[in-house]
Amino acid sequence: MTIDWTSFTPWSALLGGALIGIAASLLALGAGRIAGISGIVGGLVGGKAARWQLAFVAGLLIAPLGWLMLALMPAFVLEAGPGMQIVAGLLVGIGTRYANGCTSGHGVCGLSRLSLRSLVAVLAFMGAGFVTVYLLRHALIA
Template sequence: MQIDLIHFTPGLSLAGGLIIGLAAAALVLFNGRIAGISGILGGLLNWPRNDIGWRLAFLVGLVGVPVIAGLLGKPAHLDIEADWREIVVAGLLVGIGTRYASGCTSGHGVCGLSRGSVRSLVATATFMAAGFLTVFVQRHLIGG
């Protein structure tokens, strides 16, 4: 195994993880809400009468920060080696998995594990195993 030291950024990754953890903790402490993206977006699509503001603010921040970083000259490098059909199928599979798991990787992996939820532990282990298997099949069996 070879590590790409040019793109290996453990410090930035740690800082990003800490910021995500702090944001999730702040949301649960101040609003009593879990920072699961699928739940936040799903709740917004149901048009709740009294909690649209925090959901919109969360999603605008989620999308807006990378846009602002790009405008400041720090664009994120994104190289997707898939056509639009593969991306649509992948998105649908992720959406189906999110519904079956009663939450997404952010809700289970960040918030659920920190609360000691067994359901989140099982869900996160399943997400990770599926990811490992997908990479193995793609790189070693299909070729890529």
């Protein structure tokens, strides 16, 4: 494996990770809530949405639009068609229900609370991702 050092720009990822951590901490300290998106959206779908849940999801939808308006997004090429995107989205949704939370809930909030269940979930998420990338990029290519 080689790294394209001229394209390696860790600062946006570092800033994004710091902002996610700050937001999750503020929600936990200010409202006593966990910033797991599957639980938040589950509350919306269940019809028992609180104002903070609506505001959280609105922020998730509005923030990328603001980012795009500032034209800071790098070029992004998605190599999957609509069918593959739908299947992937459904699989992620099913996985978050089986894991009782999503990567943000377990990875950011659960690990910060030293939850063993979250550690197991994160290891499973990451392991599945590693295996998928290996199979799609290396093992399944003739």
